Amino acid sequence: MADSNVVLLDFWPSSYGMRVKIALAEKGISYECKQEDLEAKSSLLLEMNPVHKMIPVLIHNAKPICESLNIVQYIDEAWKHKSSLLPSDPYKRSQARFWGDYIDKNVYNAVKRVWSGKGKEQEEWKKELIECLKRLEDELGDKAYFGGEEFGYVDVALVPFTSWFYTVETFGKLSIEDECPTLVAWAKRCMQKETVASSLPHPEQIYAFALQYKHRHGLQ
Amino acid sequence: MGSSQEEVTLLGASGSPFVCRVKIALKLKDVEYKYVEENLGNKSEQLLKYNPVHKKVPVLVHGEKPLAESLVIVEYIDETWNNNPILPSDPYQRALARFWSKFIDDKIVGASWKSVFTVDEKEREKNVAEAYESLQFLENEIKEKKFFGGEELGLVDIAAVYVAFWIPLIQEIAGLELLTSEKFPNLYRWGQEFVNHPIVKESLPPRDPVFGFFKGRYEGLFASK
DSSP states (O other): OOOSSEEEEEOTTOHHHHHHHHHHHHHTOOOEEEEOBTTBOOHHHHHHOTTTOOSOEEEETTEEEESHHHHHHHHHHHOOSSOOSSOSSHHHHHHHHHHHHHHHHHHHHHHHHHHHOOHHHHHHHHHHHHHHHHHHHHHHTTOSBTTBSSOOHHHHHHGGGGGGHHHHHHHHTOOHHHHOHHHHHHHHHHHTSHHHHTTSOOHHHHHHHHHHHHHHTTOO | OOOTTSOEEEEEOTTOHHHHHHHHHHHHTTOOOEEEEOOTTSOOHHHHHHOTTTOOSOEEEETTEEEESHHHHHHHHHHHOOSSOSSOSSHHHHHHHHHHHHHIIIIIIHHHHHHHSOSSHHHHHHHHHHHHHHHHHHHHHHTTOSBTTBSSOOHHHHHTHIIIIIHHHHHHHHTOOSSOTTTOHHHHHHHHHHHHSHHHHHHSOOHHHHHHHHHHHHHHHHHTO
16 A cells, blocks of 8 residues: 555644554654644644544545544554554454553543642542553553553553653652553653654653643643 | 354343443354343442453453453454454445444433433533534434445444434433434434344343333432432
8 A cells, every 4th residue: 555645634742643653653654744733723634524623633545534543543454564553363452442442531631630730639630640550550560562572552552641741740749650660661661662752752842832731721 | 362162241231232232243243142131230240350440331251351342342243253244344444433433432422311311401401412413423424324334234333323222212201302303314214224123123122121210310310409
């Protein structure tokens, strides 16, 4: 399948967008990345994702695919020549999808509520976040990656959020490494992969973005 | 790896649309299984052991291996038993099927449920508006097609069993007109066709007990107001 017509509509601080970038990098696909202004969405975005009007959107041969984990699965199925992201065994695949879904339902929200919240609510969400990360840490166990020996789908689903850890720790006054050392070690291991390192922004950049966001929205 | 010959058990609750999805998939594939009705007010050891994360039904146990989350289970069933495919083979079509199935979970189930089972009027109205908007997207998607999957049932049809059976049921309880032939002619037509499909018909719970159960919940909710 030709790589020539691949476009990604993205917003650089988005963990969801990062997932797609990692998947594309894993497959060695070259693509055009278009940054969206979420407060002034392009007509292309509205046309390609009329249902959710959100990034990321992958446009392949003029056809849009939406929802980050859906896009990751699509990339895995459309480009089979290397770096399989989902395992071949149906049961292991189902487990990968289960944990991808779990991460979707729990991580983003908890991360956001901790860095943008305050007071009692923030404390509650800190507990939620740590509980969620500990559960994921349990699932990881002593494996190198969530999928086992190889970096895969669940790693792709989770690792982008680690670029937000510094922001969460600073605003939330907590240490994720203290609470989840194995998970943080896993994150560092992932970051040694070129495909991951080149797809994630620096944690300081995320922090600067969050600071600016809080200022603009009066969330000091 | 789960062989097609290993024992299959489904932990479920008869009123659950999510359990129904799995029943339809198993029936479509002609898989024999043991069904265990869970009392959700008093969850079994087995359920808590097999789904420690969410503690919910459905849970499919194949051999000794548990699976949770209805759409994850349906895809697993599709990949383990190859007859009567549920997902298309083309990657783009598969992506569309997954998109719309997730859409139903994210944008239709919650909003439509809260359109009925919410005491606060303003909150309820907000959910009604959201439900209408979401149903319109689905209406535009089904168009003239027999099923979302085309000529045969597919993943989206299975996911949308909630729309075909549960929405008409709960809207009747609340005296709300969410899914009607006037408002959503294509979707309504699809729903009628779908609930009468032989596989689906055999997988749906009997209406009266489910209606009675949710009506009781509804009345209880508003009685305490």
